[in-house]
Amino acid sequence: MSAARRLLALASLPLFLIALGCGRGGRGQVNVYIWTNYLPDEVVADFERRTGLDAQIDTYASNEALLEKLQSGVADYDVVVPSDYMLKILGPQGLLHPLDAARLPHRSSLDPRFLNQRFDPGNRWSLPYLWGTTGIGYDRRKAGEVTSWGALFDPRHAGRILMLDDEREAFGAALRLDGRSINERDPRALERAAARLKAQKRLVRAYNSSDFANLLATGDVDLAQGYDGELAKVVAKDRGRLAYVVPREGGTLWIDNLAIPKNARHLAAAHAFIDYVLEPQVAARIVAGVRYASANRDALPLIPADVRADPAIYPPPAVLDRCELIEDLGATTTLVDRLWMEVKAQ
Amino acid sequence: MSGRARRRPRSGAARLLLAAHSALLYLFLYAPIAVLAVFSFNASRQTAAWEGATLDWYRRLSADGLLGRALGNSLLVAAIATAAATALGTAAALGMARGGGRARRLTWGLLLLPVVLPEVVLGAALLSFFGAIGLRLSLSTVAIAHVVFSVSYAAVVVAARLAGLDPALEEAAADLGAGPWEAFRRVTLPLALPGILAAALLVFTLSIDDYVITSFVAGVGSTTLPLHVYSMLKVGVTPEVNAVSTLLLAGTVTLIAAAQVLLRPGSAKGSP
Numbered sequence: 001m002s003a004a005r006r007l008l009a010l011a012s013l014p015l016f017l018i019a020l021g022c023g024r025g026g027r028g029q030v031n032v033y034i035w036t037n038y039l040p041d042e043v044v045a046d047f048e049r050r051t052g053l054d055a056q057i058d059t060y061a062s063n064e065a066l067l068e069k070l071q072s073g074v075a076d077y078d079v080v081v082p083s084d085y086m087l088k089i090l091g092p093q094g095l096l097h098p099l100d101a102a103r104l105p106h107r108s109s110l111d112p113r114f115l116n117q118r119f120d121p122g123n124r125w126s127l128p129y130l131w132g133t134t135g136i137g138y139d140r141r142k143a144g145e146v147t148s149w150g151a152l153f154d155p156r157h158a159g160r161i162l163m164l165d166d167e168r169e170a171f172g173a174a175l176r177l178d179g180r181s182i183n184e185r186d187p188r189a190l191e192r193a194a195a196r197l198k199a200q201k202r203l204v205r206a207y208n209s210s211d212f213a214n215l216l217a218t219g220d221v222d223l224a225q226g227y228d229g230e231l232a233k234v235v236a237k238d239r240g241r242l243a244y245v246v247p248r249e250g251g252t253l254w255i256d257n258l259a260i261p262k263n264a265r266h267l268a269a270a271h272a273f274i275d276y277v278l279e280p281q282v283a284a285r286i287v288a289g290v291r292y293a294s295a296n297r298d299a300l301p302l303i304p305a306d307v308r309a310d311p312a313i314y315p316p317p318a319v320l321d322r323c324e325l326i327e328d329l330g331a332t333t334t335l336v337d338r339l340w341m342e343v344k345a346q
Numbered sequence: 347m348s349g350r351a352r353r354r355p356r357s358g359a360a361r362l363l364l365a366a367h368s369a370l371l372y373l374f375l376y377a378p379i380a381v382l383a384v385f386s387f388n389a390s391r392q393t394a395a396w397e398g399a400t401l402d403w404y405r406r407l408s409a410d411g412l413l414g415r416a417l418g419n420s421l422l423v424a425a426i427a428t429a430a431a432t433a434l435g436t437a438a439a440l441g442m443a444r445g446g447g448r449a450r451r452l453t454w455g456l457l458l459l460p461v462v463l464p465e466v467v468l469g470a471a472l473l474s475f476f477g478a479i480g481l482r483l484s485l486s487t488v489a490i491a492h493v494v495f496s497v498s499y500a501a502v503v504v505a506a507r508l509a510g511l512d513p514a515l516e517e518a519a520a521d522l523g524a525g526p527w528e529a530f531r532r533v534t535l536p537l538a539l540p541g542i543l544a545a546a547l548l549v550f551t552l553s554i555d556d557y558v559i560t561s562f563v564a565g566v567g568s569t570t571l572p573l574h575v576y577s578m579l580k581v582g583v584t585p586e587v588n589a590v591s592t593l594l595l596a597g598t599v600t601l602i603a604a605a606q607v608l609l610r611p612g613s614a615k616g617s618p
Contacts, residue, residue, distance in 0.1 A: 031567070033566075035577070036412075036577040037578075041410075041411040044411075056566050056567045058564070058565075058566060058567065058569045059412065059569055059573075059577040060577055061576050061577040065561065068562075069483070069565075072473050072474075072476070072477050072483065073477050074476050074477050074481060074482050074483050074565070075482075075483050075565050075566075076482045076483065076484065076565055076566040077565075077566060
């Protein structure tokens with residue numbers, strides 16, 4: 001009967017497919033593990049054309065997912081893109097391969113402002129790729145022009161305010177308003193910030209870290225603390241009504257960085273890929289495609305004018321000077337955790 | 347069966363209540379899915395406000411290389427898992443139906459363990475196992491993991507079907523001169539086929555939407571559709587995700603409908 005033969009054929013399929021999977025990759029290869037929407041398809045295609053290498057792109061959703069993969073020791077990635085704070089974990093844990101500066105001639109195109117950061121002094125493990133800020137997205141007609149974090153604490157906007165559901169970002173806004181650093185460790189300054197946040201709570205419509213841009217776009221809130229990339233997208237759709245600002249007190253800065261995992265098998269290809277995306281023309285195409293700011297200084301004149309002039313992507317330098325990276329607070333973390341819990345539980 | 351059961355006549359009010367209750371229940375079950383499908387045609391990039399109809403997201407979908415590859419990976423893994431897990435599960439169920447004693451209960455219990463094991467535990471266990479034997483993470487490790495967790499489901503489904511079969515049929519085949527292989531091929535297998543196909547469908551469905559275990563064991567070139575959709579969350583959900591989901595839904599419904607049609611004559615013949 002044909003049932004048996006059909007079943008046999010079906011059962012032999014996996015062996016065939018697995019054999020097929022193993023036979024891949026005759027020419028050189030580079031395996032890139034990167035955030036979603038961080039590398040336009042056409043840039044990948046151009047890299048493959050130019051170098052003759054196969055670029056295999058996989059995506060992840062969080063720094064923690066990346067950490068887990070690298071810790072397993074059997075992930076086969078050659079290039080990864082950890083954020084600032086994650087580099088401070090990956091480097092000391094011995095999960096990264098030092099970069100070979102001689103193989104990265106285009107690193108000279110990078111803006112020195114983003115080099116030699118505290119999370120990787122001397123750029124031993126990484127080079128900056130894209131960066132962004134935390135600020136306020138707002139409805140011009142309802143909230144007027146916003147320039148300060150104070151707007152999020154203004155009773156006039158009661159019930160129309162969204163805060164990120166993130167203790168460091170919430171405290172960051174309150175601390176900045178007091179003229180303090182986002183990484184403040186003084187317990188009294190933190191208590192004051194917590195008091196501000198508690199008083200603010202009755203004005204807040206929602207604490208939300210994932211859907212803030214949508215809620216602003218649909219008019220559920222008039223002011224939303226949020227990350228620039230997502231806010232930039234809704235603002236670009238409705239410029240007459242919506243705007244994004246990094247408040248004049250300064251906000252949070254984040255930097256995502258190119259790095260090579262310790263057990264990478266294609267070191268030459270990994271360096272070739274990193275140097276390729278550091279080329280000013282390529283970096284400019286990436287910015288135009290993904291709408292995040294690049295750490296590449298030489299790429300600036302090549303970026304489309306509307307993107308370069310968009311303060312939601314490239315905030316004015318004076319404001320950027322007042323932005324800070326979030327750093328590990330060490331022992332103070334417990335205090336901030338407790339204060340944030342008090343705010344949320346109130 | 348139900349034809350013989352006596353039906354009590356229902357009053358008009360009771361029937362109305364039942365109808366309303368069913369309508370609400372189905373609304374509860376299917377309204378979110380309907381909204382998902384409808385918003386895949388939304389002209390706005392927001393997922394909550396309707397701004398007119400468009401096919402843009404489907405066009406964008408066909409142009410999105412990564413998403414296409416993720417869909418391809420998901421289908422490939424699901425095909426491998428379906429074939430391998432159904433074959434292994436069927437073999438296990440057949441063995442269990444024949445064997446007896448304490449060894450049988452023990453092996454059956456061990457086989458069913460992955461059903462009750464939390465997915466995170468299984469995922470972490472597989473990851474450390476692959477790490478221990480030095481197997482690099484790839485599409486193969488994802489396929490292996492999917493076979494591991496779905497084999498038990500396949501075995502349970504096929505075993506349920508076999509339990510309803512009359513062992514006398516196989517004996518009769520033997521009496522009439524069929525060898526063990528022939529009896530299996532011409533009697534047992536056709537009778538078990540509806541169960542085997544049901545197991546295959548279940549495994550396919552489990553494999554295509556698994557996130558937790560896959561996220562642990564995925565490596566180079568093995569981003570599956572659920573992994574990719576989840577990683578899209580960082581940049582916000584767009585109707586593109588709705589469009590993929592709608593296509594996937596349409597595919598699944600077609601598959602199930604096809605299976606129903608295929609199974610009808612078979613199950614009629616096989617039912618005791």
